[in-house]
Amino acid sequence: xxxxxxxxxxxxxxxxxxxxxxxxxxxxxxxxxxxxxxxxxxxxxxxxxxxxxxxxxxxxxxxxxxxxxxxxxxxxxxxxxxxxxxxxxxxxxxxxxxxxxxxxxxxxxxxxxxxxxxxxxxxxxxxxxxxxxxxxxxxxxxxxxx
Numbered sequence: 552x553x554x555x556x557x558x559x560x561x562x563x564x565x566x567x568x569x570x571x572x573x574x575x576x577x578x579x580x581x582x583x584x585x586x587x588x589x590x591x592x593x594x595x596x597x598x599x600x601x602x603x604x605x606x607x608x609x610x611x612x613x614x615x616x617x618x619x620x621x622x623x624x625x626x627x628x629x630x631x632x633x634x635x636x637x638x639x640x641x642x643x644x645x646x647x648x649x650x651x652x653x654x655x656x657x658x659x660x661x662x663x664x665x666x667x668x669x670x671x672x673x674x675x676x677x678x679x680x681x682x683x684x685x686x687x688x689x690x691x692x693x694x695x696x697x
Contacts, residue, residue: 575676575693580641581612582622585686589626603628611641612687619643622690626654637662641690645670648692650678657682664694673697 589607594600604627611620624639638651646669652662660680667674676694683689 573695575695578692578694579614580619580622580690580692581614581616581683582688582690583610583612583686584688586610588686599628599631601628601631605635605637607639611643622688629653632656634660638665641692643671647671648674648694654680664692667696671696 584607587607587609589605589609592604592606594602594604604625606625608621608623610618611622613619620641620643622639622641624637626635626637626639629636634653634655636652637654638649641648641650646667648664648671649666650662651665652660654660654662658681662678662680664674664676664678673696674694675697676692678690678692681689681691
């Protein structure tokens with residue numbers, strides 16, 4: 552009887568271990584908009600208004616300020632003085648990562664990782680984007696690749 556109990560406990564332990572998900576990988580990048588500023592396309596009422604569009608293609612840097620790729624996309628103003636709805640691509644040496652979501656004018660924004668190519672095919676997770684106030688945006692990605 553004790554052998555059966557040990558087998559049941561061992562099988563339960565294996566079942567619990569297989570259900571746990573490994574910790575996400577992390578990638579920190581900096582989008583540098585100081586030189587290649589976003590282009591503002593004024594739609595409708597003059598000045599900042601709903602429907603205005605931002606387009607950008609900026610260098611993507613690592614923590615040592617070395618260029619590792621590009622950060623390119625578009626944003627549409629959805630709430631004046633508050634946020635844009637955005638989609639963009641982080642293009643890196645071995646593939647690309649596509650993200651989409653609400654980018655707040657101030658503070659941290661949580662953006663969904665919606666897909667990837669190359670070594671990032673099958674990626675999922677989220678990215679925190681923070682406007683550093685100096686023309687750069689720190690983008691911290693927490694992700695899994697299946």
